[in-house]
Amino acid sequence: MFPARFDYHRATTVDDALRLLGEHPGAKLLAGGHSLIPMMKLRLAMPEVLIDVGRVSELKGIEREEGKIYVGALTTHAELAASEVLAAHCPILAEAASKIADPAVRNKGTIGGNVAHADPASDLPAVLVATGAVIHLKGRRQRQVKAADFFTGLLATDLGEDEILTRIEIPDLHGRSGHAGSAYLKYEHPASGYAICGAAAVVKKNADGTCAAASLALNGVSATPFDAARVCRELIGAPLDDAVIRQAVNDHLHVGDPLSDVYASGLYRAELAKVYGRRALRLARDRAR
Ligand SMILES: Cc1cc2nc3c(=O)[nH]c(=O)nc-3n(C[C@H](O)[C@H](O)[C@H](O)COP(=O)(O)OP(=O)(O)OC[C@H]3O[C@@H](n4cnc5c(N)ncnc54)[C@H](O)[C@@H]3O)c2cc1C
The missing domain is CATH 3.30.390.50 (CO dehydrogenase flavoprotein, C-terminal domain)
Structure with a gap:
């Protein structure tokens, strides 16, 4: 199966991606491509424009600051599974990521794409709800949505067409207030x-x-x-x-x-x-x- 014709743009920064989204209403962001491309091949999605954010470095990485963990949207499942920060402070996210599909999917699929796609059978959304995570979005303004409020229906979220999911904030489960168990x-x-x-x-x-x-x-x-x-x-x-x-x-x-x-x-x-x-x-x- 081949997808319908589309134009391709590669964004270099988040602001560049937002500019491209503004110029091309209905465009889709492309991260790891492991949900969007199969949907396009089946013609369940037919965006006329793809905006590739796969090399936007500011969307990558896992950091811990003041008792919170921040995971960039482009962090792959393999990176989540191997993260020492997550192993020490939020092992349930690493555990869930390590159970996703196979190495090929884990090496390409990203947490941002997984969450934005909102497949009910995906592993990470439930983990984000259980841990009380907060989703950070950037469009004309920045806003934050609790994971519990982000998922609005089957393959549907609170994400606007002109917004990018930039990072996910997760409480430290092993912080000063005790060592929570998670599974x-x-x-x-x-x-x-x-x-x-x-x-x-x-x-x-x-x-x-x-x-x-x-x-x-x-x-x-x-x-x-x-x-x-x-x-x-x-x-x-x-x-x-x-x-x-x-x-x-x-x-x-x-x-x-x-x-x-x-x-x-x-x-x-x-x-x-x-x-x-x-x-x-x-x-x-x-x-x-
Ligand atoms: C064979 C196979 C098996 C799989 N098995 C599992 C499994 O067991 N468990 C599981 O959880 N998942 C599974 N997946 C899904 C996979 O893990 C990815 O999480 C998923 O494909 C989405 O991530 P992606 O980076 O590939 O996103 P893409 O396919 O690039 O994008 C998906 C959607 O998210 C949007 N998007 C992407 N990034 C952003 C962003 N930063 N901001 C806003 N919107 C964005 C895109 O526009 C698109 O609509 C499987 C996939 C395949 C192909």
């Missing part, structure tokens, strides 16, 4: 590696072992990352033993209108959400100190 688990499609169900959990314990804070988000089961906040509210202050986690998940993790396709029915996905939600919470608990 990302997924039941993956055997061919693509995409999540049929993925679960991202973050758990903080009090000194007596009870739950100080928890978050759980799932992907693959609904159009946008499913925030299991009701389960987590139930856990606060409770002893984090297996029975308590099981009860909270059974009673409060109900995915309304789950996705359904040839790989897995809605009923099956809703059940997977409970199984993987439970397992991720238990593993995050075991990793918390």
Whole structure:
């Protein structure tokens, strides 16, 4: 399959990319190309203009500043998986990135493209919701959107046509306020590696072992990352033993209108959400100190 004809521009800076977006309404940004190009080949996307941001150096890199981690939009999944900063301060993001597809996809796919594309089966959106990440956008002005508010529907986000996702801000999970445990688990499609169900959990314990804070988000089961906040509210202050986690998940993790396709029915996905939600919470608990 060949894509429809398009014009190609290579941006050198973020401002250059914004200028090109302004000059070419309907243009698409090109990062790793691992979602956009297949969509174009299938003619599910037919942009007349592509603006390649793949060499914009200011969009690259992972930094830690004042208790926060900043990940540039062009950071590849392989770079996330190998990052020492993430291993020390947000291991769940590295863990999820290491589970994406295969080395070829991880070497080209970027966190910005993954998040902007908002495939419900992608791994990173649920991790960003569970960690309380903030998405930084630049257009005519700069703005920041909580990951929990960024994903608005199937392949749909709050990103404007004239905006670029520049970086993602993530709280330090192992900072001064304690060492949160975190875990990302997924039941993956055997061919693509995409999540049929993925679960991202973050758990903080009090000194007596009870739950100080928890978050759980799932992907693959609904159009946008499913925030299991009701389960987590139930856990606060409770002893984090297996029975308590099981009860909270059974009673409060109900995915309304789950996705359904040839790989897995809605009923099956809703059940997977409970199984993987439970397992991720238990593993995050075991990793918390
Ligand atoms: C065979 C295969 C298997 C895969 N398996 C998985 C998997 O298991 N898990 C998973 O999570 N993902 C998977 N992916 C997706 C992959 O990981 C990439 O994350 C994804 O392709 C998007 O990143 P990209 O850099 O390639 O973006 P592109 O394809 O270049 O762009 C995707 C979209 O994002 C927009 N965009 C890109 N960068 C920006 C930016 N900075 N600001 C605003 N908009 C932007 C583009 O305009 C486009 O609309 C798979 C892909 C393939 C081809």
